[in-house]
Amino acid sequence: MTAAIAVMAALSAVLAVCAAPASAAAGYDVERCGNTSGRVLLTLDDWSVEDPDRIVRAGDFLQGRGVRAAFFLVNNYAERYPRITAALRRQGHWVGNHSYSHPHLPALTENAAREEIRNGLRSTLLRPPFGDYGPRETALAAELGYRICTWTLDTRDWVKTGEQFPGPDVLRARVREAPAAVKRSGVVLGHLFTRFPDALPGIVDDLHGQGYRLCRNSGPTTENIRNPLDC
Template sequence: MGLTYDDGPNPGSTQALLNALRAGGAKATFFIWGLHADQYPDLLRAEQTAGMWIANHTTSHPHLTQIGEPAAYNEIAGAQNTIRRITGQTPTLFRPPYGETNAQVRADEARLGLTEVLWSVDSQDWNGAGTQQIVQAAATMRAGSIILMHDGGYQTTVAAVPQILSGLAARGLCPGRITAGAGGGAVVTAP
């Protein structure tokens, strides 16, 4: 199953998330805002150094299906360029803000060699969920599930990490890497 964190890097949570994941021996996929990467390049490099998987979440988190072209393409391409400039790596995964996608967004992703990654479990951390609510959402995960969480300064999300990891381990699950599957969609593989 895939642990994912959107919207970072964030000085209020990134390092704490990395510490909690490292303590639990886990890796996660971080979907990065280009503007945040420019503001906090050291935090993005810390994610990379910690062995986390770095992915694209646009430059400024717009509603891509509403802004038209070429603005939508430029949002995705801009984040690609920013992440590449800071890390030396080119992301292969993309999550559209709000999970909003359509044929044009998918065409933009394809032009940039990106695989779209949505989620099967929403932690609701963005909506004020407490730590136990986040842990309970994660408890519904099965092999192959992908959970949406945020690197948005939410201390409830940080506090949930150890409990999520121990709960998954108790069920014989561990976080894995999200990759492009044979059919082009996202799949979770072993760590």
């Protein structure tokens, strides 16, 4: 009986580990997305509806500077332009899931939230729209093979003043003046439909000037984004 109890206890422990959500794994920091490198990860969300090729140009610039970024694309746009996802991965960038249609996942039924994630762009990182998620979304993400990935530094590039998004100089200053704690092994949030892509040259220059290193571009990627990140 003692041996049988020991076997059952060991089996229960294994099952508990296997059932644990991926983004709740020991040592995984949701805000840093598994970035333990000391380097800065730049991330660009959503889509550029008026000029989809702007996404590829942003990726090309970063590749030219030896930088690997993460692009979290909304799939109801990305599925219409598969060449863009393919181009970003050829350029050496990670491409993650930002849901199918960018809803607040916690506001949906469980089945609807599951389908939003399932029908998102296939990857192993999920950035919930608006950074809005809870235990249910974490568990759904794990069920579908994803880790939740948010950010440490929100540039607030999406907040308009009147009709205008903040310009490149403003965004550059927000990153430059942010505390070291959110930049070292940190994750910077910007968007593809704002002026953030225009600010990238200055942001990269400033981070280098402040002594920060950025995630290194070491060649093409696949949908499998490892934990910890290969920065």
